Amino acid sequence: MELSKKRRRALLALALTAVLGMGVTPAWAGVTPTEGQNVVAGKTTAEQAETSAPMLDAEDAGEAAAPQELALPAQEAPLPEEAKSPAPADENEAQATDAEVGSAPAGDGAKTDQQEATKAEPATKAAGQTPASGDGADDGSGSTMAELEELSKTTNVDELVASKPQVVRDEAPLQLRKLAKTASVKSIEMMRLYNPNSGEHFYTSNAEEVANLRSLGWRLESVGWVAPETSNVPVYRLYNPNAGDHHYTTSVEERDDLVRLGWHDEGIGWYSDSGETVALLRQYNPNAKAGAHNFTTSEEENDSLVRLGWRAEGIGWYALAAGYAIDPKETSYIYLDAGHGWQSNRPTKWDPGAQGNGYDEADLTHDLTARVAKYARELYGLRVYNNGDAGPSLVDYSGRQADAKSRGCTSLVSIHFNASEDSRATGYESYRHSETPNPRSARLQSIMHAQLTSTGLRNRGARSAVIAVVSGRNDGLPATLLEICFVTNPYDMRQYMANRDKVARALAKGLYEAAQAGF
Known part of the structure; x- marks a missing residue:
């Protein structure tokens, strides 16, 4: 990262000030972290x-x-x-x-x-000996203050250190000379x-x-x-x-x-x-x-x-x-997958998913992921990619791991709603891949599964199965799939619809905890 022209000019001005004997040191020139704080995030x-x-x-x-x-x-x-x-x-x-x-x-x-x-640090020459001020002052090498001022307008820091004004090289404070030397590196x-x-x-x-x-x-x-x-x-x-x-x-x-x-x-x-x-x-x-x-x-x-x-x-x-x-939030980029919906690489462009009691799974997942993404960004400042916003260009479930990886995402959470021929089937559950899992998927699953208590429904457990969207294929990311409730159970849907905003907030909190854990 090279310094901007503005910052480099500021550095030159500081060095020139040191030449004039004012002894100014830049505030950002410190060589150690803030007192009491280690370089490790979040701990002193x-x-x-x-x-x-x-x-x-x-x-x-x-x-x-x-x-x-x-x-x-x-x-x-x-x-x-x-x-x-x-x-x-x-x-x-x-x-x-x-x-x-x-x-x-x-x-x-x-x-x-x-x-x-x-x-040991090399000894510095005394910085108290400065040339007389004024346009005609000479630095001992044939350069006047006017020439020094003109030199300070340059954006090439090396010229300040290596060119003819000997006073800059000899009498500027050691830290300023080091900064001048490394500023353009x-x-x-x-x-x-x-x-x-x-x-x-x-x-x-x-x-x-x-x-x-x-x-x-x-x-x-x-x-x-x-x-x-x-x-x-x-x-x-x-x-x-x-x-x-x-x-x-x-x-x-x-x-x-x-x-x-x-x-x-x-x-x-x-x-x-x-x-x-x-x-x-x-x-x-x-x-x-x-x-x-x-x-x-x-x-x-x-x-x-x-x-x-x-x-x-x-x-x-x-x-x-x-x-x-x-800040872990700065390095985390979570791929939020709205289950089913658009699948641009299939003849049937829209996949409704599970259906029951007048609900389509795809409509429910797109609504919920939009809410979760909103709260994750607004409440926790997280970076979240919601593929529900992709529209008709979104590929089907088998390509979403690769899509997440190509976008630089660090983990994947897939949202789904369940269905059963038995209308009495009820509750929430979560999955990780059973055959090709990422070693960290179980931890991500645990974090997100805990948030599903907000549905008020029965806990059916954390499970594993062969599910493509959470597969470790394509150098897969840590991933988990959440089944929120059963669209085929009227009680489940009444409970969910009454608490869907609460569920969205809880899942956003889960994403934050996942980001704090390095996902």
Whole structure:
């Protein structure tokens, strides 16, 4: 992300102000998150430091399975001695929360250039010596203040730093010079994800990798930091096939040591900021097998982990900017499927679905999804795609998973109404696919099923079946299908029609809870 002309000009003006001796520092030039707030969304570091890693119930444990690439394979290579963790001295020692568990064990024996990692900031020259003001003032290199003012109008920040006005290079505050140096650098956001089963944190800028890991149960916690798109300092990514986790380092020696010990070299993960703007602090948990390293721009998180028994290992690399929390609502995009209705790829363009007591299922689903989408947006600020708005262009049920995926949606909730030859059949139920399920579909089903109590009808249970719209085919999304009630039962329909707005609000709340859970 390159800075806008307006912001770059503002930066130039600030640097010029520093030259004139006014000592102004931009408010957005901080290198750490707001005090008391970790980079993990929704939790302060203090809160995280006081809690231990969450225990998963049997249902969650089955749904949030570790991704295949992190599954522990057969012992194809010896487990590096450095990756083995000693038994903890105390049961509670160095237990970390979601936000605190590190990324991967490199081990005590893996060599690190500690002198490089803890390198001090370069000393700055005194900023108090400024040239005399006035149009004729000279900076010592033949440039007048008038020339400096003219220079400040440029949109090329590099000209401010590298051109002839020596005073800008020598006497502007260090932070301003760093900002001037990096302002025009192309950057990428490094996403920080957490595996609740292995305790590993994983870092990547690859959107497809993020989406794949989230579909396998990983939690997107935050933007870990902002990295340069390229630099002369690569950060190497390595994988331990026995422990099933990753490690990251700028040290060629450490990389080569780990490869000799059986780790896989996965190449360059990203780049460190050559300008050393913001430090990525590295911590090590000697008692963890997987997720033994953590990397953060937050000094508070670093200090909290050290108090819990982690070892501070200095600076891992540098970022252009610190990490920041992500609102789950911003990363969630839910596909709301109105069952039946339009099917552009079929000879019969309109499918009414189940029928009974004067009602067509398709009419009911389109009405309800419109209400749910409205409340989800207005009450919770969610991003929802309601395919009931698509009209005649909508494909039939078998193509809706693919349609959701093509739109960048993160989960799918399909709304239906039931029917039976027995008019006494009553109640609500939900489904996930029984043969090709996404590992997280059961959790999504549980969240949404709980909202159906608002119908006031009998709970027929959470079930599984071979249903195409919730299939894991086409790299399917986490998905569930809800049967609201029976159109063939007069009592069900009276209950639903009397409470349909209440049902819509409840389902919108369910979508919000799903978004908070990373769907």
